[in-house]
Amino acid sequence: MQALIEEFGQYLRHERGQSEHTQKAYSNILNRFADWAATRQLARWNAVELSHLLGYLDHQRNSETPTGDHAKKKRGRPRSESAKLSTESLYLEIAALKAFYRFCVQEQFLPSNVAENLTLPRRWKRLPKALTxxxxxxxxxxxxxxxxxxxxxxxxxxxxxxxxxxxxxxxxxxxxxxxxxxxxxxxxxxxxxxxxxxxxxxxxxxxxxxxxxxxxxxxxxxxxxxxxxxxxxxxxxxxxxxxxxxxxxxxxxxxxxxxxxxxxxxxxxxxxxxxxxxxxxxxxxxxxxxxxxxxxxxxxxxxxxxxxxxxxxxxx
Incomplete structure (x- = not known):
């Protein structure tokens, strides 16, 4: 699973022209999913179904801490019970999965896009804060x-x-x-x-x-x-x-x-x-x-x- 994540990261940086920040954010999300999938005996991307993606997102939405070994390496504090996955973070998780699967189908690494029917949540527009x-x-x-x-x-x-x-x-x-x-x-x-x-x-x-x-x-x-x-x-x-x-x-x-x-x-x-x-x-x-x-x-x-x-x- 790791090889495709790395391939996707290269695609984001060199073909899509995405920033290093975006590439790292998407890669971290995919690595978290891969860690979660490994605990469910899912070792290959073509074994993943929509139900697995929904299960992972539900787990992330309700868990106190990020999932897996990759998450342990991340900076920052664990999420608390009162600070579940925010709408913005959930949006990013789904966006990363959808972009990854589009890439895999486009490059014929996978036969079908199981993330196609994932729905992005409505994002709140935060008003930018300015100095006086x-x-x-x-x-x-x-x-x-x-x-x-x-x-x-x-x-x-x-x-x-x-x-x-x-x-x-x-x-x-x-x-x-x-x-x-x-x-x-x-x-x-x-x-x-x-x-x-x-x-x-x-x-x-x-x-x-x-x-x-x-x-x-x-x-x-x-x-x-x-x-x-x-x-x-x-x-x-x-x-x-x-x-x-x-x-x-x-x-x-x-x-x-x-x-x-x-x-x-x-x-x-x-x-x-x-x-x-x-x-x-x-x-x-x-x-x-x-x-x-x-x-x-x-x-x-x-x-x-x-x-x-x-x-x-x-x-x-």
């Missing part, structure tokens, strides 16, 4: 003390907020993609789609300062990649390391609330919309393939406008 303008000002104050690492952090934060980059896009950004003299940068987004986004004046200044005074001290001669942003060891950032750095900067800035990985990106979009930017322009800047994905920001901006109206209108 005051919090942004705190976060983007010039770094103290000035070191290569703090210059790097400051440049990353400025760019994220100025251009709405995903963290994966920030990690993967390379020197040759920067067009700072023109105020733009190329970005490789989801599905290896390329887009060009503007970079604001303050972000340009922060990046130039970092590249001139910080990056050279972080880079290891002949060993460091061409990624713009480097760790203290001269390597490209891992997702976990980058996220930890951003959380630390938020904490040092006195932002005392739960920070999410996409919060700067959400702030970028929300603040543009609040200041009158067209939704289609925001869609293009964010690299969304569908306007429906971008429309969620109208709800956030609408809630803020309602709050302002209630606070300041005499009959609010």
């Amino acid at each position: 303008a005051v919090e942004i000002e705190k976060l983007l104050r010039p770094p103290e003390p000035i070191t290569p690492a703090t210059l790097c952090d400051h440049a990353m934060l400025e760019l994220c907020y100025a251009s709405g980059l995903r963290l994966a896009e920030l990690r993967g950004l390379r020197l040759e993609q920067l067009r700072l003299d023109a105020g733009f940068t190329q970005v490789i987004g989801k599905g290896n789609k390329e887009r060009v986004v503007p970079v604001g004046r303050r972000a340009v200044e922060a990046i130039e300062r970092y590249v001139e005074h910080g990056r050279g001290k972080l880079a290891k001669a002949g060993k460091s990649p061409s990624n713009v942003f480097l760790t203290s060891r001269g390597t490209a950032f891992a997702a976990v390391t980058l996220w930890a750095r951003i959380k630390k900067r938020c904490s040092l800035a006195g932002i005392d609330r739960n920070i999410t990985p996409h919060m700067l990106r959400h702030s970028f979009a929300t603040h543009l919309l609040e200041h009158g930017a067209d939704l289609r322009v925001i869609q293009e800047l964010l690299g969304h393939s569908s306007i429906a994905t971008t429309e969620v920001y109208t709800h956030v901006a609408g809630k803020r406008l309602k709050a302002i109206h209630q606070q300041y209108h005499p009959r609010g």
